[in-house]
Amino acid sequence: MELAVENLAVSRGGVPVLEGVSFTLTAGQVLILRGPNGSGKTTLLRCLAGLQPPLAGTVSMPPEAIAYGAHADGLKSTLSVAENLKFWANIYGTGEITRAMNDFNLTHLGARPATNLSAGQKRRLGLARLLVTGRPVWLLDEPTVALDQASVKMFADAVRAHVAGGGAALIATHIDLGLEAAIFDIGACRADPDSGAALVGAFDEAFE
Amino acid sequence: MELAVENLAVSRGGVPVLEGVSFTLTAGQVLILRGPNGSGKTTLLRCLAGLQPPLAGTVSMPPEAIAYGAHADGLKSTLSVAENLKFWANIYGTGEITRAMNDFNLTHLGARPATNLSAGQKRRLGLARLLVTGRPVWLLDEPTVALDQASVKMFADAVRAHVAGGGAALIATHIDLGLEAAIFDIGACRADPDSGAALVGAFDEAFE
Amino acid sequence: MPMSLWQYANPVKFMALSAKVLPWVTGLTVLTLVTGLIWGFFFTPGAVNFGTSVKIIYIHVPSAMMAINIWIMMLVTSLVWLIRRHHVSVLAAKSAALIGLTMTIIALITGMIWGQPMWGTYWAWDPRLTSFLVLFLFYLGYMALWAAVENPDTAADLTSVLCMVGSVFALLSRYAVNFWNQGLHQGASLSLDKEENVSDVYFQPLLLCLAGFVLLFVTLLLIRTRSEVRRRRVQALEMRERMADG
């Protein structure tokens, strides 16, 4: 199992943002995605998750192997913590939520409606979703936002357990997670406005 | 100018969360609010900002002196960056936005609609709002969420300039901002369910 | 300490007192209501214009009066909550709503059933009927708002504000509807200052039924308010539990 990205170019809102992105992520590996604000991390992850087509380049792995954790957690405020998680477990056909609840220290909050959680508790619930997808590759967009230090450690442990079990994770983050991980900086891949990917498939390709 | 909080008790969603909170914040000072997820930082800040009445205790300063920066930034996605900021400047009667735009490196984004910003850019815009309020005391709830390291530094500089000019700031955060600041940990102020704040003014006071 | 009515706004005192009076009120209710209805149903003659259908009056009129009076009671108790912050007061308003709604429905149903033989139609856009329909909507809205807001104190405040504003508009629509259509419905024949009151044969059992409905309201109100107080107390205890385990 390997996620190989080759010479990828992606756009956001019609504007090419990245080009020439190439890296590989193999089973058992964690890759940290770095880059300043607005450099295109979210855009890249959305593309890999299959939410938007690339402008150019290839991705070796179908979106079916990927679990995507976005900026927003997709929680339903009127459903309880357990109901929220159970829903995703059923959608992904795994059905089992006890371990996820345990790993993210949510068990005692099980019956609480999601609206009554604090920011960090909501985030923990959003991350627990990853465990119930049962998918091998995790794409995470700033997963530790709003987490306190204990929770960050809890998250790092979950990632470690996941890759130890043959999974892989690609994590966009600005902070240090304390994981043994390779780092991929997309700062260097900024799309050049006057050439390359910016033109592929763009409206004005024919004008140049 | 001094924000003195004495023996404050606050509740969230009808549940007392903190009691016996006491601290003072004087001009020129930064106070960092620490506490694990769900300990009541947001609740305390909302109360100080005048959004909810305290259960007990006193706050020496009227909400009119306070600028509150919440988890959410209150941006209008169809307005441009400059328009968003200009609006708050007018509401607070200051009217001047150039410095704020400069300090948070937003000038080149001025005409961009807020919906087309990345997560960190949105946050920078939300923080720039503080500068246009012209108010002396800043209450900030995890201001650096989604910011990259350069932006965190930019924010720390802004705080430093603010307190140097006689302002003060109370900042709830989980990370290290690199500011010379006192630390106030609210972990110790958790409300006791069977006595104290839990009873003041609560419905079942009479039952105990 | 000066004794006053307000002390029963203390939930503990209220629970103690209501537990004592409840059996008596219940007994009295059953007695009055059963006598009144049996008297009215079995032992009154038919009337000139109405024939035997006049017997519907023993349910129709009391329920119609209660429907209005309960709303007024809710208005008063809501104001007490807004001004003096007595929880029992607003919980009583909450408990009364479903009773008021049932009374409104009963008045509407009996009226509609009566309308078919009397006016040849189940429904006419008569002022009294119409304003009852509006009242029905107000009850629904009030209850829906209670159900929709989670925090009990917030819900109490919001529903009280709605009750105040709603009362003003209910009055306005009553006037509007009057102006709009003269209507088919009977005038007020119960008023005491009128010469031509209904004859005693109908009047006495009707009074008894009226008393029965009032007592029924009091009984149900006590039962329901007690439930609400308990529910509120359970909520408070559950919150303590939540605090205890973070």
Next chain:
Amino acid sequence: MIALLIRDMRLSIRAGGGFGLGLAFFLIVTVLVPFGVGPDTAILTRIAPGILWIGALLACLLSLDRVFQLDFEDGTLDLLATAPMPMEGAVMVKALVHWLVTGLPLTLAAPLLATLLHLGAEGKFWLFVTLLIGTPALSMIGTFGAALTVGLKRGGLLLSLLVLPLYVPTLIFGAEAARRGSEGMAVTTPLLMLAGITAGAVALLPFASAAAIRINLR
């Protein structure tokens, strides 16, 4: 898909949302009509089937913007799109839930409310039948409109604007059948057309809606 069905039903009932309230809106529109046009019985009887159909249509319409919007705003739609479930299935479920919490209760309540507008027994029967056949089409078409406008802030009124013209044929055949029925005339043709629209909408629109959502997420 059953998980989605259960969750959505739970959400609409839990929030005090869709269920009782779609009905309440229908009730209130029906009540407003006499306030607006006055209490004249003959006129009310005459316009009753049409007005009730329009009322049902508007009640459906009002609840449409919530079909996808909430899921979009909190990020669920992104996550659903990456989940192992065809988007077509999700759309079908959404439309089904919308019908269960609005179309069906409306249909059941319509005969009762018709009393307020002095509609006769036969009129009530045909009103019920036409709504039963027609409301699934309303939900399906509405879901398509909701899919087109998902992600647009203030999409609500734009949604109405897009959907209402699509509703016109359903309304015409439905109201016409109900009116003919209430006046004792033959109803076969409009009724068949109505059934045809519903069948067509259920068979084809899920694909269009799923495509629209995928495009909007991009």
Next chain:
Amino acid sequence: MIALLIRDMRLSIRAGGGFGLGLAFFLIVTVLVPFGVGPDTAILTRIAPGILWIGALLACLLSLDRVFQLDFEDGTLDLLATAPMPMEGAVMVKALVHWLVTGLPLTLAAPLLATLLHLGAEGKFWLFVTLLIGTPALSMIGTFGAALTVGLKRGGLLLSLLVLPLYVPTLIFGAEAARRGSEGMAVTTPLLMLAGITAGAVALLPFASAAAIRINLR
């Protein structure tokens, strides 16, 4: 407060939201009525004032849930509540903007749309006048309902349920005055009542609405 006014006007126009679309909804309701009740001129003329009033009322109603909801969701309302502006003022501005982007355009368009329903010149004039006097009350009352339900997920339909009974007197006096006017009868009493309701609503409801918002933010 002027800053808020400008911003809200800009938002409603920019998003393609309130402005054109409230109007479009009104247009479509008016167009649907002949489809629903059939093309009989006498009947359409007779019910025109009432139907147009109901259409205007529904168009107002539909746009209500956005009065505060968007500001609540993105946190603006919290920030506004801590800003140096009385909440009563904010509420007034919100109601004013709502009227400017729905009530006023509706009023201006109503006489045109009345043509579709065969209303005569006098009827159009009185329709215009009554809407001009009555729609501010609709916006004000609606803002109160929106303030009560701000923060409730799926508050939209609950909002309709709360607001519609409050709209009843305005509708009755408005439609009655318009109908009397179109039939050449005296309109003074209902017109005065209508003006009274508007004046009362503008004078008193901002306080109730501001209180409701403060309670909801707590």
Next chain:
Amino acid sequence: MVELGKYAGAVMSAYGLSLLALALLTLVSWLQSRKTKAALDAAQARRDARKAE
């Protein structure tokens, strides 16, 4: 039985429906009362247990 004549249907259904509504209301109120009482007892017991710890 009293003789109701041609109004029998109307009178009987009016009484029947109304009494049914009142009975339902009473039943609901009573059931709620029992339910809340049980819930309160349970909650109180849980709290006593917690306090005893």
